[in-house]
Amino acid sequence: MGRTQPEGPMGTASKALSLLNYFSRAQSQIGLSDLARLSGMNKATVYRLMGELADHGFVEQVGAGREYRLGPAFLRLAALREKAVPMRELALAELTKLSELTGETSHMSLLNGEVLSNLTYSYAHKHGTMVMMEDAEVLELHSTGSGLAVLAFSPAPFVDAILSKPLVARTPETVTDPAAIQALLPKIRKRGMAWSIGGYERDVYSHAVPIFDAGSQCIGAMAVAAPVSRMTDELRATIQTELALAARRTTRVLGGFPPDSFPKINPTDSPVESELT
Amino acid sequence: MGRTQPEGPMGTASKALSLLNYFSRAQSQIGLSDLARLSGMNKATVYRLMGELADHGFVEQVGAGREYRLGPAFLRLAALREKAVPMRELALAELTKLSELTGETSHMSLLNGEVLSNLTYSYAHKHGTMVMMEDAEVLELHSTGSGLAVLAFSPAPFVDAILSKPLVARTPETVTDPAAIQALLPKIRKRGMAWSIGGYERDVYSHAVPIFDAGSQCIGAMAVAAPVSRMTDELRATIQTELALAARRTTRVLGGFPPDSFPKINPTDSPVESELT
């Protein structure tokens, strides 16, 4: 997936595909004029491109306003992808174990352009409260544990590009100073794990470990998210141990390899206190 | 989805998207040259288009042969589609009930170009044997109950186009004579339900009812598939009654409407014997 976006003029196919990125959980239907405005393309161009997307079932038009929404073709293609590369299934198996062992919500997300999107998750049913997740939920790179884990193991130009944009504060705890975030990354690299305490959702204490592909590129992260109020030294130790193991198994089972620089797991390591505050 | 394919020259975006259609359960990885041959496009064109698809995560290259396979973007987009239009979830709810009531495998598939692709399915666990299904399994229109149900409620030009192509016999029971199939369609239209006995898999007795969208276009079918050996008058009656009800509810809950010509369900209708033999 592309850490290769702004390369000269976009091809026509790319323009069509990029239109799909404006659909989200929050905005599932978009009209022609809106789409033209959002994309900065000419209305006629958008009209023709969306027509082509519609011919293939990638979008469909609905209702009186003739608004567009994502089409049914994705269900078929996602099933084919999952059959060829059962990422979701394999990740879910690890997450299920991880949630049982830790008693907390675990999830895995994939890098998609400049954000992470949630691939799948697993709840524990040990407590009356738990951190909630959603399919295809978007996680920002700068404000989440998973995002920091990914940043720490991504190429410097990519990191710089992300951190040079305005960083929105999701909570009062969110770190929005690029320099402060850059300073965190070496620690994360050394530990092979990132933390975030209340940076995304106020009361969520999150640990995250990067996941790598066959070329040792970081493609996403596996994470455990617990309520801040429930975090103890013991829980932290359990999460850190089990998450590291689960993430390593996941990278392996997906056919990937951690980079040589990635720290080896040592079971006798003492749990690490947060270094984010 | 498109019953609108062969309209003059394809746009560039369409060419790119059509490349995705060569990936299937059987062929999940395709090399550049193969793809060029399959599509009839120039190798350089395919190379550039696949590069654009790869930039957006729609395909990825893998291994030594640099072969392409479908990318992770579909997982995200499918999740967004399902969130916006929970077809799969709603259909599965109906299928689960349907399988419980009938004791047999039920499934739903969507029209995708000139074939049906399976959306989801539900097994009953009443018997030791059952008809097996798979996600994104492809069903031909001429040789399956679901396909006949769709044909019977599709525009004549579309039906003619399908039946004018060579019809492969999946089993000795498959009807491959276009005229014979055309003759079946009025009966299916009258009953609002199609049958297929051993036409696709040797020992499968299948009933199918079309599903319609908001414009009363047929978009797919819901079906119950039982082993031929298990079919009795009683089971047939149960399947016909429950399938008709489930399909009607499904069309409704998806926001669709049967066309005016579609037969109303009358609970006192006597079960129908097969008219396919």
Added chain:
DNA sequence: AACCGATGGTTCAAATAATGAACCGAATAG
């Protein structure tokens, strides 16, 4: 080793397809 026929990838002039300002008719708002 030399050769063959594959493969993935690249080039550049020629040909084609994409583009966008302006325009429509319809629906809505003031």
Added chain:
DNA sequence: CTATTCGGTTCATTATTTGAACCATCGGTT
């Protein structure tokens, strides 16, 4: 009734796509 919106359409201008030919590399055969 006027003024904006909307989705959709047109067509001369323009910029992009195209494809034959070209590499370099790989694996098998002779």
